[in-house]
Structures are given as structure tokens and as C-alpha cells.
Amino acid sequence: MSFTFPAPAAGSRIVALGHYQPSRVVTNDELATMVDTNDAWIRDRVGIAERRIAESESVADMATFAAEKALANSGLTAADIDAVFVATCSSADRCPNVAARVSARLGIAAPAAMDLNTACSGFCYGLAAADHAIRAGASRNALVIGAEKLSDMTDFTDRSTCILFGDGAGAAVVSAADEAAIGPVVWGSAPERGDVLVIEGWRPYIYQDGQAVFRWATTALAQHARLTCERAGVATKDLAAFVAHQANTRIIDGIVKRLDLSNAVIAKDIVESGNTSAASIPLALSKLVETRAVPSGAPVLLFGFGGGLTYAGQVVRCP
């Protein structure tokens, strides 16, 4: 027996993005009526001014709305999509998975449909999965979605966590390309330290040891981000933008301090969106593209990190 594989693609590229956030804004002042906290404290510790909370939308709803916009922006139709990857750690429903639900709602016929969970680093893992599938010839046009409803898993009596999270979704259409516009992924984890950030059991709440996560993120990740640029053949000073997982402005600043990013726009969507886990990178990137803050074709470093403790990043050309 000898296997024959479909013709591989030279590379893949992000063609377009889209995002969705619930309309309900929760300000720091509103949280201060629920727990002992205040606006100045939250802004100073994590850099968040407000976040969006889903009242009626499910993870699949938000994923669908974001994917619908990405598809419209790409010029492709549902009929063109042959694979759907959804990064999420907060879908209340296990089966059918979010990817299947999104596909059914958008009329995508018979796609490969999978959810993947690496918590906050999920979008970059999903993007790598799509890129690899396309370069292996297993897909031509894929949807990669990060969607989260962390408010379902947030203890709104715990002032150390309830100030952090928000809900939302971001999506990218990724297509085969003659020249690679998604660079090699650098991915990995520190599994022995996984217990510093957990969402465990049935009807769970998020728990984290904030100091331990902060320490890992500000000390361990810059070297992986630098390696991601090296593998892509891009000097950090030539990056047009840095879109890190939006966990905490002080983590982002800590990573930035260790890299030469003097010419890069530093995404800080966390200020108005909070930490939306796997949705944060596509949300922030989609907004940068929408506001034309980064020129088309310019190199952008995406770097996700979070529960696991997992991380993944790649340099992509801005759509």
C-alpha cells in the first residue's frame, strides 16, 4: 500500500478577520458595587477599564457572528470553507462542538470541524493547526475562531478574578497561498506548573495564582517570542505590531521591555475588552486591521499564553 496525499500548498495567509463583542458593557465602577474594588485599583493592576459580558449569547453565537464578518470581509463564501477550528475553553456545551454549530449556522457544508482547548493561547494553536492542514493539502480555506464566555465561569464574589475577564469572539479566514504569510509556530508549555491557573470540574469557576502566572508570563515568554521572530526571519525591531494575549497590560509591558519592538504598534485591546482568553488575539488583531493601524502585508507577531501553562506564537503578514 502506498498513500497518496493531496497537493500541498506552499503556505497559507490570513485573508480577513472579523470580531464580535456583546453589547453589555461592565465598567470597573459597576464591579465596585458587587465586590470590594475600585476603578483606580483595577486600572493600575491589570489595565482594564471595562469589559463586555454576554447576557444571552452563547459561545457558539459569538463565534458565528465573528466568523460571519470574517467571511464577509474575505470575499469568500461558506461554500469555499472546508475546515473550521474553534479555540475555546468556556463552551458550556460539549457536543456538538462549537465548530459544528458555527458550520451549521453559516451553511458550511461538510467541513472538518474541531474545537481545541489550550485556554488563552488557543487562537495561535488553532492558527497553526489551520496553517499545517493547508500546507499538508488537507484544507484550502479554513476558519479559525477564538470564542469565549468566561463570565459563565467567573465567581462574581471573588474580587481577584471577577475584574479580569470578558466575553467575545474573533475569527480569521485562512487560505492557501503561493507564498507563506503565516510563519513557523513556536509552541510549548510548562505543564508541571499547570495548577496555577485552573477551571476544574462541573460548573467550575476560574482560579488562578496571579503572582505565579505573572511571574511565568513576564520571565519565560519573551525568549519564546524572540525565537518566533527568529524562525520567521524577522527582526523584532521590524515588526509592525505585537498582538499578545490580552491578559494584563503589565504582562504585555513586561514582555515588550525584553524585546526590541521600537517600531511596533502594541495591541492593548484589554483596556476596553478585558481578558477574553482565546478570543483576545483575533479580537485585537481584527480591530487593528479594521482601523488600518497596521499596513497590509506588514509583519505582526501574535503570541498567546495561558492555562496549561501553554504558549504559542507566530509571525503573520497583516491581511
Add this chain to the structure above:
Amino acid sequence: MERTQVVEGLAEILEEVAGVNPDDVAEGKSFTEDLDVDSLSMVEVVVAAEEKFDVKIPDDEVQNLKTVGDAVSYILKSNA
């Protein structure tokens, strides 16, 4: 190394990381109460101290370092 040298080194770190006036740094001072160092800045202080003094200060040790004096003792004990 003398205790005063460690205090001086910590004062430099505290100034850089959290903008603490070096004149305010003394062994009896509490990081959070007296010097207004928040929990995340404390992590940055610890990371910088590890480099400066070539010691390891694990996550679960950080909460025991309440005062500058606690940190000095830990660093000297680890260096011994």
C-alpha cells in the same frame, strides 16, 4: 555580603521597579504597607533580586517576604 549591601541593592531594585525613594528603604519597612509595592511589582522585585544576588526565590516563598529585612535574611541565607 553585609546586610547593608543587600538593603542598598534592594533599594536600587525598588526604585527601578516601583519608583520607591531609596531613602525610604530600611529593614523594618513592609513592602506592601510602607513602601506601597503591589503584589505584581513584588514579583518584579523578586525576579530582579534573583538576578542581582544570584539566588532562587520560589513562588511560594514570596508571600513570606513581608519586610525588606525578611528579604535580606532570605537572600543572605541562600547565598551562604
